[in-house]
Amino acid sequence: MTLDTAAARAATLLAEVPDALLTAPTPCAGLSVAGLIEHFDTLALRLTATAGKRPRPDPSGTGLRSDWRGGVPARLKILAEAWADPAAWEGVTSLAGREVPAAFAGTHTLNELVLHGWDLARAVRLPYTADAADVTACIGLLESLPDEFRALGVFGAPVPVPPDAPGLDRLVALSGRDPSWTPPA
Template sequence: MTSADSFTTRADAFAAILDGVADRWDAPTPCDDWTVRDVVVHAIETERDFLQRQDLDPGPAPDLTDLPTAWREHAASVAGVLGRDGVAEREYDGYFGRTTIAATMADFYGWDLVVHGSDVARATGQPWEVSEEEARELHATADGWGEALYSEGVCAGAVDVPADASASDRLLARLGRDPRWAPAA
């Protein structure tokens, strides 16, 4: 699977979670002071901002009144940008070193979609888990960031979980999310 394909796979999984939100867009999430709506808008805006900073036009911003549709339009725009001749492989000096546009979309923004997919799913009572293999991949990506993983605005400090916790719970705990978090009743 290419980096561009990896981003698309993660974007599709995020879209499926958004389909299950129903009318709970204002529900609180594990991200302090963020609602489900805030998380989705964050994902769209940060990805658009990255592409624009790379002088890549993602097209017009989607209408955010229908977030599942807006997400799908946005993800299709990103796939279109990555599909342009030479864009996916284009190198640049990123925050974590030399990389490509597609690798950043897959390994940083796609990684963000997995984590925020968990946030949205848990906030709206949907099941969420990653396989052992995907958890290993996500941990390996995070390993490459070193202590920058815990920089302001990225992840909070790790949370303790039992040694026999699931792959999903171990991943969430490493990223500063309490796997036991649930919306207030």
């Protein structure tokens, strides 16, 4: 499994975000487009450290960096490169202060890229697709999560969708998001 495609799609979306929509809402409750971009930046830094089994940096609360248009895509590329190392997927690593199997952390990282890519695309009204294999891996991750993760507020309660819904819609729904979400007019 690689993160290259999901990271590249997120970077492409970032290039398309108009400044006028930075304050627009996203499917992530209480998070604006600027907040979501800041989250991409933070997750890129932290999950790159997770791949290298290093202590994670704590860049939270810094706000959206002025270099975000070039900086966040560059950091997403570094993130994908870090997880391209087979050693990143072996053994254990730390994720949000907990020791977890590295393969779980890698799939979690993929899930972050795919779901937040969808969030960003929806918020700025751009099309979004994800690789079927990536979606399948992310669905498997969310279906296997213990209830404690939902209790922590990491994901909301699953949203009902038809059994024949497209894979990406099923993934979005499993994360507690409404696949039909659109920004207010």
